[in-house]
Amino acid sequence: MKKLIExxxxxxxxxxxxxxxxxxxxxxxxEFITLLGPSGCxxxxxxxxxxxxxxxxxxxxxxxxxxxxxxxxxxxxINTVFQKYALFxxxxxxxxxxxxxxxxxxPKQDIDDAVKNVLKLVKLEGFEDxxxxxxxxxxxxxxxxxxxVVNKPRLLLLDExxxxxxxxxxxxxxxxxxxMQRALGITFIFVTHDQEEALTMSDTVxxxxxxxxxxxxxxxxxxxEPKNRFVASFIGESNIVAGVMIKDYLVNFEGFxxxxxxxxxxxxxxxxxxxxxxxxxxxxxxGEIDGVVTDMIFKGVHYEIIVDVKGKEYVIHSxxxxxxxxxxxxxxxxxxxxxxxxxxxxx
Amino acid sequence: xxxxxxKHNGFxxxxxxxxxxxxxxxxxxxxxxxxxxxxxxxxxxxxGSGNIYHKQFxxxxxxxxxxxxxxxxxxxxxxxxxxxxxFKALGNFITLGTEEGTLFGALADNSMLMLLFxxxxxxxxxxxxxxxxxxxxxxxxxxxxxxxxxKPTTFKDDVTALFDSRFHVLLLTPTIIGVLxxxxxxxxxxxxxxxxxxxxxxxxxxxxxxxxxxxxxxxIFTGTGEIAERFFPVLGWTLIWAFxxxxxxxxxxxxxxLVINKRTVKFKKLWRTVFILTIALPQFISLLAMQxxxxxxxxxxxxxLNIGLIDEPFAFLSQAKTATxxxxxxxxxNLWIGVPYTMLMTSGILMxxxxxxxxxxxxxxxxxxQAFFNITAPYIIFITTPYLITSFIxxxxxxxxxxxxxxxxxxxxxxxxGKTDLLVTWLYRLTIEEGDVNIGSVxxxxxxxxxASATLISYRRSKAYKEEDTFQ
Numbered sequence: 001m002k003k004l005i006e007x008x009x010x011x012x013x014x015x016x017x018x019x020x021x022x023x024x025x026x027x028x029x030x031e032f033i034t035l036l037g038p039s040g041c042x043x044x045x046x047x048x049x050x051x052x053x054x055x056x057x058x059x060x061x062x063x064x065x066x067x068x069x070x071x072x073x074x075x076x077x078i079n080t081v082f083q084k085y086a087l088f089x090x091x092x093x094x095x096x097x098x099x100x101x102x103x104x105x106x107p108k109q110d111i112d113d114a115v116k117n118v119l120k121l122v123k124l125e126g127f128e129d130x131x132x133x134x135x136x137x138x139x140x141x142x143x144x145x146x147x148x149v150v151n152k153p154r155l156l157l158l159d160e161x162x163x164x165x166x167x168x169x170x171x172x173x174x175x176x177x178x179x180m181q182r183a184l185g186i187t188f189i190f191v192t193h194d195q196e197e198a199l200t201m202s203d204t205v206x207x208x209x210x211x212x213x214x215x216x217x218x219x220x221x222x223x224x225e226p227k228n229r230f231v232a233s234f235i236g237e238s239n240i241v242a243g244v245m246i247k248d249y250l251v252n253f254e255g256f257x258x259x260x261x262x263x264x265x266x267x268x269x270x271x272x273x274x275x276x277x278x279x280x281x282x283x284x285x286x287g288e289i290d291g292v293v294t295d296m297i298f299k300g301v302h303y304e305i306i307v308d309v310k311g312k313e314y315v316i317h318s319x320x321x322x323x324x325x326x327x328x329x330x331x332x333x334x335x336x337x338x339x340x341x342x343x344x345x346x347x
Numbered sequence: 348x349x350x351x352x353x354k355h356n357g358f359x360x361x362x363x364x365x366x367x368x369x370x371x372x373x374x375x376x377x378x379x380x381x382x383x384x385x386x387x388x389x390x391x392x393x394x395g396s397g398n399i400y401h402k403q404f405x406x407x408x409x410x411x412x413x414x415x416x417x418x419x420x421x422x423x424x425x426x427x428x429x430x431x432x433x434f435k436a437l438g439n440f441i442t443l444g445t446e447e448g449t450l451f452g453a454l455a456d457n458s459m460l461m462l463l464f465x466x467x468x469x470x471x472x473x474x475x476x477x478x479x480x481x482x483x484x485x486x487x488x489x490x491x492x493x494x495x496x497x498k499p500t501t502f503k504d505d506v507t508a509l510f511d512s513r514f515h516v517l518l519l520t521p522t523i524i525g526v527l528x529x530x531x532x533x534x535x536x537x538x539x540x541x542x543x544x545x546x547x548x549x550x551x552x553x554x555x556x557x558x559x560x561x562x563x564x565x566x567i568f569t570g571t572g573e574i575a576e577r578f579f580p581v582l583g584w585t586l587i588w589a590f591x592x593x594x595x596x597x598x599x600x601x602x603x604x605l606v607i608n609k610r611t612v613k614f615k616k617l618w619r620t621v622f623i624l625t626i627a628l629p630q631f632i633s634l635l636a637m638q639x640x641x642x643x644x645x646x647x648x649x650x651x652l653n654i655g656l657i658d659e660p661f662a663f664l665s666q667a668k669t670a671t672x673x674x675x676x677x678x679x680x681n682l683w684i685g686v687p688y689t690m691l692m693t694s695g696i697l698m699x700x701x702x703x704x705x706x707x708x709x710x711x712x713x714x715x716x717q718a719f720f721n722i723t724a725p726y727i728i729f730i731t732t733p734y735l736i737t738s739f740i741x742x743x744x745x746x747x748x749x750x751x752x753x754x755x756x757x758x759x760x761x762x763x764x765g766k767t768d769l770l771v772t773w774l775y776r777l778t779i780e781e782g783d784v785n786i787g788s789v790x791x792x793x794x795x796x797x798x799a800s801a802t803l804i805s806y807r808r809s810k811a812y813k814e815e816d817t818f819q
Contacts, residue, residue: 053706074712086703090725099721100711151711 001028002064004155004187005050010059012045019045020211023059027155027189027204032181034190036198037208038234043191046208047157050189051080063155074100079153083160085144087132093119094128097147118146121180138169145180155187162197174200195235199223207231228343232274239280239314242342243273251339254289254309262339272340277317279336282307285327293322376480379487390486394479397486401493405502410482417475428552430460432468440465443543444555459551462543466535470527541788547781556785563789574786577764577773585769588678589742595682597735600689601727607690608697619694622687630684634751637680638664665756670766673757677767681748685738689731696730697723732809739805740798746771770794 003026010023020042027033035043048054050061052073061068068076087096094115101111119125122142132140141161148156158177162170178201181188192198198205199219207215207222207230215227226232229240243253248263253273265271282293282305291309298321305316307328314330322328380391386400395410424433431439444456489499500508509517541563545556567578607618625633639645641663648660667673700723708718746769749755755765755772764773770790778787 051706051710053709073706073710079710080706082703082707084701084703086701086707088704088707088722088725090729099708099713103712103717147707148710 001030003027004029004031004064006060006062006065007046007050008060008062010046010049010061011057012042012049012054013057018211020049020056023211023213025206025213025216027187029154029187030181030185031203032178032188032190032201033204033206034192034198034202035206035208036192036195036234038193040210041208042211043193043208044159047080047159047189047191050155051078051157052076077152077154078157079148079151079155080157080159081141081144081148081161083163085140087140087143087147089132091132092128093124093130093132093135093143096132096143097150099147100151114150115146118150121149121183122146123176137165138173141165141173145177149180149184149186153186155189156181156184158188158190160191160193162192162194170197177201199235207234209234225338226274226340228340229272232272232338232340237277237315237317239275239277241273241275241312243271243339245269245271245339251337256288258337259334260337260339261335262337265339265341270342272342274338274340275332275336277304277315278302279332280314280316280318281331282316282318282320282322282328283331284329286329289330291328291330293324293326293328296322296324372480376483379483383483383487384490384493387483387486387490390483394482397483398489401486401489401499403489403499403502406485406505410478410485413475413478417471417478420471427464428457428460429454430457430464432464432471434468436461436464436468440468443557447555448553454552455554457552458543458549458556459545462539463536466532466539470532537788538792540784541792543785545784546786547783549782549784559785563785567786567789567793578790581764581768581770581773584674584767585743588674588745588769589739591678592681592685592742592745593735593739595678596685597689597731597738599682600686601693603686603690604693604697608694619691622690625684626687626691630747631751633684634680634748637683638752641676665753667757670757673753673767677748677752680752681745684748689734692731692734693727696727700726733806736802736805736809740802743769743798743801744771744794745769746775750775 005025005027007023007025010020011018012020023046035046037043045054049056050068052068052071055069063076063078088099091099097115097118098111101114106114115128116125119127122145124139124142124146127135127139127143132143135143141164144161161177162173165173174197177188177190190198190201199222202219205215205217205219205222206213209230215222215231217225222231222235226235226238232238232240241253243251245251245262245265245268246257247267248265249259249261251258251260251262251271251273289309291307291314293305294308294313295306297304299317302317302319303321305318305322307314307316307330309330316330379387383390384397384400386397389400390397390410393411394414395407395412398404398407398410400407421433424431424435426432430436439456439461442461443458444461446453446456448455492499542558542560543556544559544562548554549556566572566574568575603622606612607615612618641647643660643662643666647663648657651657651661652659662668662672663676664673667676704722705718708722713721749767749769749772753765753767755768755776757767758765764776768776771794774787774790774794777783777790
């Protein structure tokens, strides 16, 4: 697929605080890309730079190869859905959506048709005359999306658009947004701090922290092959243990040696080892990684079991309940072990 | 649609409700008499007997005492300043006095007190009727308690309830008494005065005044006489004043706030403080200072004379040659005094307009001007509509500025309403300086009607009222 947006060596600071450093990223056409990271990681700033509400200190943003620097927001083929929707409260649904078209002085019939079409897309047919304040949060959200897509952008920026919705609605909207993106055939850049949201919806996830990109990849890559301790703990739950890579396919941690599928480290290099909770199986104590069950919570699909191994707590997701106080052993397949480079900065 | 009128029209609904409650009250009165115990039946004649019958002695005696007190006032007619309160007051209310009095010696009946005491007596009768109905209700309530096998409440129970479940009654009683005595009574008194010939010729106690029906109203609104000739120009100027005083301050305040809120303006707090100082200063001091500054020998004229722009002192205010000069002067000074309020309010509002909304408009290609007229302006107008209305009403009845700056002058020879007189300052002159209390009352009623109806209509039509919870 063609590259739509390319970002090169982008930096941005506000009053001496570096919010983005050295960002390099490209976004393809028709891609659903998510910027994921904790609050203050610079993801919203990156979005605002692309949207044209802020200007980079250095670096380049290109749109289909052309520099965006001198283009004001409304001349970029980019539109934004704001976190708090930013609807015009004194206008009804129709006039909110038609606002931009009217400013472009389109013929009335075209405006009516365009509004009708987007309302159909966001499943709000017949809502034209409704007052904004009479809409629920989810409906306001849809109006905000309709207002953004009615201008036929090539790229839609969504700044935590689901943050204000309740859980059930948020899950429904996740699927609908994905569907809308496919139907429209345009690129979505979606900002969120919710890792589940990112994994559900995205083609590509960009994990950010402290103004830097830590990892770019498909949801599967990010989950299964996190590059470092931060990514591993931010995406889903994980057990992270310090270890030593003895040689290719052999790692030592918790005092035992395990075969694994990782290679390419220096001999005896210090590493971090990640094991996902669902990859661990508990068996009666057999003298390897032995521990005691200290806590168990029923989570619906599975039990979350906490096992204390010599003072270190492991989290295990299992469909089989355990007795608290039971002596168990932690076992896993070689594929369940994921070895990461130890990086002092990301601990 | 016709059958729905009651649903939409508050006034008709009010009348219906009142009639319904009077009807049901009447029915209740009859039922209570028919089905009540002998005590309750007695209560219809001797207050408190129902309670005494149920051994609620304290309560019963209080009701009885009230009846005795009222009847003795009504029958014995105690006099204040030789004017009775009681059934005689009702007669006096109709005649407003018959004793003419002579120039030397005998005093005339005091028509003013007779009118006042007539109103008071009506009030007492209303209070008595309410007490009378309460007495029956109380007796019947005890009947029902006894019939259902319970004991009637004791006096202690009743007093405790006043501090507990009926605490609102205890709290509201003094308020209602206060409102009746200090608001309703004087208002009714004033309204009645408008239907008399209580003018500059009348000295209450020395000569009489009498009822004249709608004469004062016709003299003002339909007459071609003196009063009408004065009234309509004053009314016209009052409305012009209120309109311009409101909107000049409003628009200038918004512009000032926009300027100060601009990102490029330095020392924002300093500018705001400077303007707020005018609020901090007592208004009459700034007004008197203004009057001095613009006076014949004041600094402004001195400066203009010195530069040679004028040859003789220019009269800005009360001595102004034309009405328009004086009017523009007072409007300008009012602008200077009123602007800080709007500025303060709008800069708060401007800071609260969500930034997202501007950006959303920016994406849609709105220019700065379009963003202002499509977002900022509706937002400000929405929030400030109630302020605009109150400020318009306030300006209709604004007394200080005109009174202190021009005193209503420049005057027209032989005409007591000056060229800058508003209804209220004219009212002041009419009643305090001239003693035409009856005409003053008519104007006061009229002013009340326009301010009240303007408030109601515009407030109920404003979006701020209809869509109270939109901007949140």
